[in-house]
Amino acid sequence: MEIVRVxxxxxxxxxxxxxxxxVLGCDDFELLPCALTSxxxxxxxxxxIELYGTQxxxxxxxxxxxxxxxxxxxxTTPDAVNENAEFYCTSGIxxxxxxxxxxxxxxxxxxxxxxxxxxxxxxxxxxxxxxxxMFEYAATxxxxxxxxxxxxxxxxxxxxxxxxxxxxxxxxxxxxxxGIPFNIDDIQKIRDPEKQREIGVPEEYLAGHGxxxxxxxxxxxxxxxxxxxxxxxxxxxxxxxxxxxxxxxxKMEEGSKGRAYSMIDVLKGI
Amino acid sequence: MEIVRVxxxxxxxxxxxxxxxxVLGCDDFELLPCALTSxxxxxxxxxxIELYGTQxxxxxxxxxxxxxxxxxxxxTTPDAVNENAEFYCTSGIxxxxxxxxxxxxxxxxxxxxxxxxxxxxxxxxxxxxxxxxMFEYAATxxxxxxxxxxxxxxxxxxxxxxxxxxxxxxxxxxxxxxGIPFNIDDIQKIRDPEKQREIGVPEEYLAGHGxxxxxxxxxxxxxxxxxxxxxxxxxxxxxxxxxxxxxxxxKMEEGSKGRAYSMIDVLKGI
Numbered sequence: 001m002e003i004v005r006v007x008x009x010x011x012x013x014x015x016x017x018x019x020x021x022x023v024l025g026c027d028d029f030e031l032l033p034c035a036l037t038s039x040x041x042x043x044x045x046x047x048x049i050e051l052y053g054t055q056x057x058x059x060x061x062x063x064x065x066x067x068x069x070x071x072x073x074x075x076t077t078p079d080a081v082n083e084n085a086e087f088y089c090t091s092g093i094x095x096x097x098x099x100x101x102x103x104x105x106x107x108x109x110x111x112x113x114x115x116x117x118x119x120x121x122x123x124x125x126x127x128x129x130x131x132x133x134m135f136e137y138a139a140t141x142x143x144x145x146x147x148x149x150x151x152x153x154x155x156x157x158x159x160x161x162x163x164x165x166x167x168x169x170x171x172x173x174x175x176x177x178x179g180i181p182f183n184i185d186d187i188q189k190i191r192d193p194e195k196q197r198e199i200g201v202p203e204e205y206l207a208g209h210g211x212x213x214x215x216x217x218x219x220x221x222x223x224x225x226x227x228x229x230x231x232x233x234x235x236x237x238x239x240x241x242x243x244x245x246x247x248x249x250x251k252m253e254e255g256s257k258g259r260a261y262s263m264i265d266v267l268k269g270i
Numbered sequence: 271m272e273i274v275r276v277x278x279x280x281x282x283x284x285x286x287x288x289x290x291x292x293v294l295g296c297d298d299f300e301l302l303p304c305a306l307t308s309x310x311x312x313x314x315x316x317x318x319i320e321l322y323g324t325q326x327x328x329x330x331x332x333x334x335x336x337x338x339x340x341x342x343x344x345x346t347t348p349d350a351v352n353e354n355a356e357f358y359c360t361s362g363i364x365x366x367x368x369x370x371x372x373x374x375x376x377x378x379x380x381x382x383x384x385x386x387x388x389x390x391x392x393x394x395x396x397x398x399x400x401x402x403x404m405f406e407y408a409a410t411x412x413x414x415x416x417x418x419x420x421x422x423x424x425x426x427x428x429x430x431x432x433x434x435x436x437x438x439x440x441x442x443x444x445x446x447x448x449g450i451p452f453n454i455d456d457i458q459k460i461r462d463p464e465k466q467r468e469i470g471v472p473e474e475y476l477a478g479h480g481x482x483x484x485x486x487x488x489x490x491x492x493x494x495x496x497x498x499x500x501x502x503x504x505x506x507x508x509x510x511x512x513x514x515x516x517x518x519x520x521k522m523e524e525g526s527k528g529r530a531y532s533m534i535d536v537l538k539g540i
Contacts, residue, residue, distance in 0.1 A: 024435050037390050088311055104404070107352075125493075126413055126415060127416060127419075127488075127493065127495065130412045130415045131495070132406040133408070133409050133411075133412070134405070134407060135404070136402050137404060138400055138403070141403075141538055142400045142403070142537040142538065143395060144537075145396060145400045145537060146397060166354040205492075206411075216508065218397075220505055222475075222501065222503050222506065223395075223397065223497065223499075223500070223501050223502070223505075223506050224498070224499070224500040225397065225401070225499050225500075226496065226497070226498040227496070227497055227498075228494070228495065228496040229494070230493070230494040230495075231492065231493050231497050232492040233492050233495070235489065235490055235493075236432045236492065236493050267411070267412040267415060268411055269413075270411065270441075
């Protein structure tokens with residue numbers, strides 16, 4: 001495979017930094033020495049990378065012209081999602097959007113009306129996206145499969161996360177279709193580091209983890225199912241991002257235009 | 271729904287007995303007072319049910335003529351599978367084949383060349399069949415999803431079960447396609463009641479249970495998946511059998527002929 005040139009949007013943010021680390025550690029990629037970021041980090045330099053605030057987008061375009069083609073990875077903030085995407089689309093730069101939030105419909109429309117392609121995925125953890133797709137498949141094809149079963153959902157995340165896990169909420173929808181009336185409010189959220197230590201979250205990941213367990217019990221209690229997916233740190237998301245970049249690169253090489261791909265597309269690899 | 275008349279093949283065997291209990295406990299069914307069985311139980315009576323050994327098949331046909339239409343549920347022995355199926359097919363009796371073994375290809379051909387339909391399912395536990403279908407879906411659509419992951423499989427069954435769990439073996443095939451090279455010989459089999467008590471199998475189910483756990487760990491050990499399905503006793507299989515009967519009844523009513531349905535068809539309900 002030819003080397004794919006990559007620009008990061010969102011440095012020095014945590015996810016962008018994690019992707020930077022993985023990109024630098026993989027021979028398949030070349031990290032360009034320029035990156036887009038928010039106004040407040042404008043003109044900073046980070047390990048030889050020059051950061052362009054959003055007010056200097058045109059300058060960024062001129063300075064990166066000679067590096068084309070390249071792919072932008074966006075891990076910024078919800079309020080920047082649509083503005084950034086419009087910039088990428090009108091500038092003809094394919095992008096991987098890992099940032100959540102913003103107007104998602106508008107985001108997809110923007111790509112579909114452009115000459116480029118994008119991978120848009122609020123969750124870049126391939127294996128977890130795969131698991132969710134499995135449950136979506138079951139919910140669609142075997143509605144009511146777990147009728148009568150009791151359900152318990154426990155999720156643990158760093159104490160700074162105030163809202164309920166988006167993955168757990170999506171899973172509730174699938175379980176509902178599978179015949180279990182369960183309310184999102186009944187998801188048990190663990191945010192207390194003391195309790196997290198008790199369930200086994202390693203000390204070094206108390207500040208960054210996503211643990212989920214789903215327990216299903218048959219009405220007569222003779223059958224028990226349990227599904228667990230525990231993620232420590234952010235490596236899985238960064239690794240999935242690399243796969244998304246490679247997929248997008250191939251799609252652009254194949255001449256695909258105006259297509260917004262999902263992580264499911266990346267998983268399918270077709 | 272109209273009441274479905276049912277005949278059991280395989281009484282006084284354990285599974286046939288369990289299905290008998292469930293059929294009697296459900297208003298949707300009427301259990302006929304005659305049943306097919308092996309030669310050695312011929313002419314026995316069981317709670318008002320007369321057992322016909324295989325040598326008295328013609329007599330059974332004559333005696334049940336007035337009860338038609340009815341559905342036969344077969345929980346006999348591997349060596350009886352094909353002979354019984356041929357008898358049901360030529361006699362125009364739709365059947366649910368829960369017995370494993372025999373020549374499965376011949377079994378399906380037999381149904382396809384007949385005027386009746388059958389549900390053929392070596393595993394009648396709907397929820398477990400559904401779980402396996404989810405993994406088959408993932409293996410087909412996301413090959414290599416768990417590449418690099420480590421896998422551990424532990425299954426526990428009653429001490430009388432000598433071979434490895436068929437479900438675990440089927441799951442290994444899916445995990446292989448998902449990118450994990452794992453050998454069936456590496457499945458950890460627990461057959462010792464002492465160890466089963468340790469992992470929590472209830473005392474009353476030591477003689478009849480099927481517990482399975484699959485543990486997946488990412489190469490860098492930051493991500494962990496666990497899937498568990500624990501079945502105590504045989505109720506789940508009997509309940510799935512009732513669903514298979516209802517499905518088959520509907521298919522016959524719809525005029526379907528010469529079709530061999532699987533448990534996946536029953537799950538899909540179409």
